[in-house]
Amino acid sequence: MTTTTAPVPTPSPPRALRRARRRSTALGLLAWVAGLLFCLPALWMLLTSLHAESDAATNPPSLFAPLTLDGYRAFFGADTGVTPWPPLLNSLGASFFSTLLVLLLALPAAYALSIRRVRKWTDVMFFFLSTKMLPVVAGLLPVYLFARNTGMLDNIWLLVLLYTSMNLPIAVWMMQSFLADVPVSVIEAAQVDGARLPTVLARVVAPMAAPGIAATALICFIFSWNELLFARVLTGVVAQTAPVFLTGFVTSQGLFLAQLCAASVVVSLPVLAAGYAAQDKLVQGLSLGAVK
Amino acid sequence: MTTTVSASPQSPPERLAPARPKTGPRAWATRAPLLPALVFLIAVTQLPFVATLVISLFDWNSLNPDKRSFNGLGNYASVFTDAALRESVVTTVLLTASVVLATVVLGLGLALLLDRTFFGRGLVRTLLITPFLIVPVSAALLWKHALYNPEYGLFNGVLSWIGDLFGDTSPSRPDWIAEMPLLAVVAALVWQWTPFMMLILLAGLQSRPAEVVEAARLDGASAWQTFRYLTLPHLRRYLELGILLGAVYIVQNFDAVFTITAGGLGTANLPYTIYQTFYQAHEYGLASAAGVVVVIGTIIIATFALRVVSSLFNEEANRA
Numbered sequence: 001m002t003t004t005t006a007p008v009p010t011p012s013p014p015r016a017l018r019r020a021r022r023r024s025t026a027l028g029l030l031a032w033v034a035g036l037l038f039c040l041p042a043l044w045m046l047l048t049s050l051h052a053e054s055d056a057a058t059n060p061p062s063l064f065a066p067l068t069l070d071g072y073r074a075f076f077g078a079d080t081g082v083t084p085w086p087p088l089l090n091s092l093g094a095s096f097f098s099t100l101l102v103l104l105l106a107l108p109a110a111y112a113l114s115i116r117r118v119r120k121w122t123d124v125m126f127f128f129l130s131t132k133m134l135p136v137v138a139g140l141l142p143v144y145l146f147a148r149n150t151g152m153l154d155n156i157w158l159l160v161l162l163y164t165s166m167n168l169p170i171a172v173w174m175m176q177s178f179l180a181d182v183p184v185s186v187i188e189a190a191q192v193d194g195a196r197l198p199t200v201l202a203r204v205v206a207p208m209a210a211p212g213i214a215a216t217a218l219i220c221f222i223f224s225w226n227e228l229l230f231a232r233v234l235t236g237v238v239a240q241t242a243p244v245f246l247t248g249f250v251t252s253q254g255l256f257l258a259q260l261c262a263a264s265v266v267v268s269l270p271v272l273a274a275g276y277a278a279q280d281k282l283v284q285g286l287s288l289g290a291v292k
Numbered sequence: 293m294t295t296t297v298s299a300s301p302q303s304p305p306e307r308l309a310p311a312r313p314k315t316g317p318r319a320w321a322t323r324a325p326l327l328p329a330l331v332f333l334i335a336v337t338q339l340p341f342v343a344t345l346v347i348s349l350f351d352w353n354s355l356n357p358d359k360r361s362f363n364g365l366g367n368y369a370s371v372f373t374d375a376a377l378r379e380s381v382v383t384t385v386l387l388t389a390s391v392v393l394a395t396v397v398l399g400l401g402l403a404l405l406l407d408r409t410f411f412g413r414g415l416v417r418t419l420l421i422t423p424f425l426i427v428p429v430s431a432a433l434l435w436k437h438a439l440y441n442p443e444y445g446l447f448n449g450v451l452s453w454i455g456d457l458f459g460d461t462s463p464s465r466p467d468w469i470a471e472m473p474l475l476a477v478v479a480a481l482v483w484q485w486t487p488f489m490m491l492i493l494l495a496g497l498q499s500r501p502a503e504v505v506e507a508a509r510l511d512g513a514s515a516w517q518t519f520r521y522l523t524l525p526h527l528r529r530y531l532e533l534g535i536l537l538g539a540v541y542i543v544q545n546f547d548a549v550f551t552i553t554a555g556g557l558g559t560a561n562l563p564y565t566i567y568q569t570f571y572q573a574h575e576y577g578l579a580s581a582a583g584v585v586v587v588i589g590t591i592i593i594a595t596f597a598l599r600v601v602s603s604l605f606n607e608e609a610n611r612a
Contacts, residue, residue, distance in 0.1 A: 024408070024410070025410075027405060031405040031406060031408075031410060032412065032416055034402055034405060034416075035419035038420050038422070038423060038486070038487075039419040039420070041423070041435070042422050044434075044438060044439075044446055045426075045434050045438060056444075057441075058449075059444050059445075059449050060452040060453055061444075061450075105328050108324075108328065109325060112323065112324075112325040116322055117322075118322050118323050119319075124326065124330070125605075128329075130594065130598065131333055131337045133540055133590055134587060135543065135544045135583070135586045135590050136563070137544070137566045137567065137583050138341055138583040138584065138586060138587045139337060139344060139583075141344060141579055141580055142339075142340035142341075145343075146340075165332065165333055165336035168332070168333055169333070172329060197325060228429055229546045229547075229563070232550075243427060243428075246429045247429060249437075250550075257438060257444070260433060261438060264427070265430075267430055268426045268430050271425050271427055272422070272425045272426075274425075275421065275424070276418065279418065282421065283495050286491065286492070286537070287495075287533060287601075
């Protein structure tokens with residue numbers, strides 16, 4: 001800021017510019033290399049899932065072996081008749097219904113924390129957040145005992161309740177920040193017209209905050225779909241979820257690598273789809289709404 | 293440097309009339325929408341914890357239910373004297389600290405690379421968040437079997453290729469998990485969690501006021517000086533947030549330890565040990581006491597985390 005624009009004395013700026021441009025290209029390349037390197041294990045998983053078992057487990061790796069869907073056929077039980085559909089559907093059910101319940105509870109709560117605020121609303125926000133910090137293992141045993149005594153073991157509805165409590169703080173924080181952007185005049189207009197709160201939420205607030213609500217739903221879905229510890233302890237045969245089903249591969253031996261990779265790809269697909277869809281809002285959800 | 297006067301023309305957004313009586317029907321009408329969520333959360337998360345606290349004071353093995361008796365703080369004494377449990381405390385600290393440290397360093401590097409315009413930036417970002425979007429059990433299985441396996445894993449496959457290049461026909465084939473079990477778990481977790489750190493730090497970088505950086509550049513500041521004296525101070529709270537949230541999530545990690553080593557070879561962290569104490573050894577009282585210890589440890593981290601979140605939160609609220 002000290003030097004005012006003076007006539008440029010030497011032809012060095014073009015050279016400096018060229019150097020800056022070359023540096024910028026190099027950094028862009030470096031970013032690409034880093035991105036590919038980070039993605040490599042995932043790409044390797046995809047490639048292996050498309051190889052025959054005999055090509056999947058070789059050293060050195062057979063990069064260019066013919067592609068086949070045998071791994072996927074094996075995963076879906078072509079040889080053994082063991083179908084992964086029940087666990088996949090259990091995961092889908094538990095994730096879907098818990099996400100629905102989260103939204104039904106979080107939307108009115110976010111309204112009371114963002115639009116018509118309760119007193120000490122920040123304290124309430126931090127109470128929600130603090131429950132998220134409570135380690136899952138701390139409540140596991142009582143939940144297990146409760147489930148055993150009430151016959152709720154091996155029941156996906158128990159998982160629905162637990163996943164709802166697991167995701168509710170995140171959802172409340174995210175929705176609070178999204179609802180803060182809804183113009184109050186619109187809500188006031190609806191209330192002047194005599195609309196009651198459920199109507200206001202469903203007809204006015206929800207449509208205006210729709211992108212944010214969708215992102216919240218996707219993030220809650222991901223966390224529920226991924227959960228292992230509760231599902232492992234609280235479900236058995238009937239309500240087994242996809243991650244629990246996957247743990248069957250932990251000690252498998254023999255030729256199973258292609259099938260394992262196919263299983264991992266299939267189970268991860270919903271998360272990948274949800275994550276890519278919510279990409280822009282992902283960080284807001286992961287940081288509990290602290291980062292926008 | 294601390295106060296940036298934002299010349300935002302917007303006035304703070306009007307919230308609905310804050311008529312907030314402490315009691316009476318009006319107050320309850322305001323609170324009503326909040327209650328279902330609050331009651332649900334207290335019932336499902338706080339009550340079990342109270343039960344854990346109570347159980348932790350009993351000597352209770354479910355294989356021997358007749359001998360259930362009040363044990364005072366005896367279980368806590370066991371937690372701190374039991375060699376396996378004490379070791380898992382050390383493992384938890386080691387695991388959490390190394391994963392958080394590595395992900396922050398890598399995440400910062402990647403965030404700096406992505407905080408520039410270049411060809412295909414969106415695509416690279418998508419590539420980089422992919423590890424985070426693999427189901428944790430899948431990711432752990434992938435590392436255990438497809439990458440670490442001494443016979444046909446990708447790592448030893450690459451070693452073979454490199455060996456070939458130098459005419460080495462019988463390259464060494466290390467058994468990664470057996471030789472460096474904790475590092476094996478750490479590496480898999482670092483792969484999964486680096487995108488998380490990168491996203492938070494990238495958000496921090498992009499909230500950095502552009503005109504200040506531009507001014508520094510015009511004043512002749514070098515790239516390093518800009519980073520050291522402008523970017524890093526600005527990022528400080530985002531770094532704190534990433535470190536603390538990452539620590540809260542990774543302290544609780546169960547999937548990777550369970551899948552990659554099944555808690556063997558000195559990799560059992562507290563969540564895994566507690567799971568084992570209660571699920572396999574049926575020592576309910578002892579498992580509960582260990583659970584309470586984890587909670588106390590988490591509360592210490594969480595107190596700092598909440599403070600950072602609240603300072604970011606207030607800043608956002610003031611900016612609005």
